[in-house]
Amino acid sequence: MxxxxxxxxxxxxxxxxxxxxxxxxxxxxxxxxxxxxxxxxxxxxxxxxxxxxxxxxxxxxxxxxxxxxxxxxxxxxxxxxxxxxxxxxxxxxxxxxxxxxxxxxxxxxxxxxxxxxxxxxxxxxxxxxxxxxxxxxxxxxxxxxxHVAGTDSPIVIDPRVSFGAPAVKGIATWAIKGRWQAGESIDDIADDFSLPESEVKQALQFEGIDLSELKAWQ
Structure with a gap:
């Protein structure tokens, strides 16, 4: 630490x-x-x-x-x-x-x-x-x-998890962002990581991804 x-x-x-x-x-x-x-x-x-x-x-x-x-x-x-x-x-x-x-x-x-x-x-x-x-x-x-994004957010920094990177249930937010930038859908990312879609979206927002125009975010 x-x-x-x-x-x-x-x-x-x-x-x-x-x-x-x-x-x-x-x-x-x-x-x-x-x-x-x-x-x-x-x-x-x-x-x-x-x-x-x-x-x-x-x-x-x-x-x-x-x-x-x-x-x-x-x-x-x-x-x-x-x-x-x-x-x-x-x-x-x-x-x-x-x-x-x-x-x-x-x-x-x-x-x-x-x-x-x-x-x-x-x-x-x-x-x-x-x-x-x-x-x-x-x-x-x-x-x-x-709780780096607030107590209502699933994103946490723990030095014992994901080498201390911001993470959602052990999955680094940068990894979720990388999958999104590679063209994968939120549904697929959520399924692969066993995360609710809402948490995938929060991770992407934390990483600076604008999802405001996506129907899935509405």
Whole structure:
């Protein structure tokens, strides 16, 4: 999961942001921490870096300020000794601040208590924070699966499936696109891969195929 595998252009497309935005988030200076894990110039992103990109994009969409995101990441990197804290812990947000369960920092504490990580540890009760990042699925607090096109979509990125490519039930979306571009019908593709036609169409749309003029899509 740590090996570089994703081009910046692909990560930007998956997260619906620009490649320059990713580069800006990774930039760091003497007094300016990065918002996501840094990388060498020209190097691809690892899966955990990809998750951090997705996570920061999600936080920005909820209204969390970039400086608060950077403060949270810097605090967690030190407290948890973690290189990719946004990919290795579960979080919530109220659209202003970033919260995590206190038991991640203090052994034996209740999961009903939350820490405001962008403010260096302020504590609150879980009930006051409503928004969860539902597009991520976790195992042992590690984000192992990203619903890259939203929770209502069958398309997921899982580093253990299809070499980490966006996939529908284990079938990479690029493979479905390739069959379509080779002239195969949606019916045949769906039959060969044992997928519902609706999921084949969603995969093709994700890959940038315009199906609006097809009768089968109507």
């Amino acid at each position: 740590f090996l570089p595998a994703y081009r910046v252009s692909d990560a930007a497309r998956y997260a619906d942001i620009s490649g320059q935005t990713i580069r800006n988030w990774q930039a760091a200076g003497d007094c300016v921490p990065p918002a996501i894990g840094e990388r060498e110039r020209g190097e691809s992103l690892s899966y955990l870096q990809l998750v951090e990109v997705a996570f920061v994009a999600a936080m920005r969409r909820t209204g969390v300020k970039l400086q608060d995101i950077k403060n949270a990441r810097e605090y967690l990197a030190v407290q948890l000794q973690s290189e990719y804290p946004f990919a290795e812990r579960r979080f919530k947000t109220d659209g202003k601040d970033i919260w995590m369960s206190l038991d991640n920092l203090v052994a034996g504490e209740s999961r009903s208590k939350l820490v405001k990580v962008n403010k260096g540890g302020q504590i609150a009760w879980a009930e006051i924070v409503q928004t969860r990042f539902t597009e991520f699925e976790y195992e042992d607090d590690l984000a192992v699966r990203w």
